[in-house]
Amino acid sequence: MASFVRRFPDGDERERMVCTDCGYVAYENPKIIVGAVVVAGDRVLMCRRAIEPRRGFWTLPAGFMELGETLEEGAAREAFEEAEAVITMDGVLCIFSIARIGQVQVIFRARFTHAEAPTFRPGRESLDAQLFRWHEIPWDNIAFPSVQWALNAWKAVGAAPLGVAFAA
């Protein structure tokens, strides 16, 4: 089994986790959660989690960004994995640092690519997927505080243009 100690690698100003067996330096950097507030008219797509943590609670399609993808590709992948929804990004809605758990969340506002006939259904990690109007959102059963923050950001900005450049 791996056994890690905190040690200063040569030339580094911070302690890093170093494996006592093999010397591997496991650089620990914040990880990116990417997701989307997928809007259809006045309704938003939410998923009921089939997996822990917070199984049975409602969330936005979001998850860990993977190597080799852009933010937009990651958000689209998560929407397909969790709700089999094909989406197009409008722009970056909000960005949250959650320093305590080493996360940065980048949440897009998005729409169904086929907006005239949006299709979706629960993916493998979801028990349910639904479109909710603001007052229909299951506020008492939200999975994570960041879901509330992103919904609040959508409420604040509505359909207004989003200004941040998000691609090269």
Added chain:
Amino acid sequence: MASFVRRFPDGDERERMVCTDCGYVAYENPKIIVGAVVVAGDRVLMCRRAIEPRRGFWTLPAGFMELGETLEEGAAREAFEEAEAVITMDGVLCIFSIARIGQVQVIFRARFTHAEAPTFRPGRESLDAQLFRWHEIPWDNIAFPSVQWALNAWKAVGAAPLGVAFAA
């Protein structure tokens, strides 16, 4: 020495790097570069790199976000390390995914906290630090394409409000 192979860990849908000596799974996720376009009037703070890659070329204060800090704290830390500048964030200026190298860059627009008397000087990783007007920027000696992209985003937005929510 560590010896890694690509393998599917139990329950994972992607191959990960697994150490053959000790079984450690080195999840590789995109890393976050955080930085700032630090504006003083019509001038922008730039640093001439003292380290490789691109030693001698000009860049914006930016670097790898570390665990335990927010995006804003990371951008402020980099501005201090590279230019001994104390800065305050205005908002998120631009976000770039560079999938090929597994990076996401989050660049703020910022100002000197003591705007009436901005102070700065080259930090340990810089040969020089200067404020440039747009036409004074050393365009032929820019370190990275993303520096140009961020400067272009600043040119496009100027001093206009930045809309993205960037803190919880």
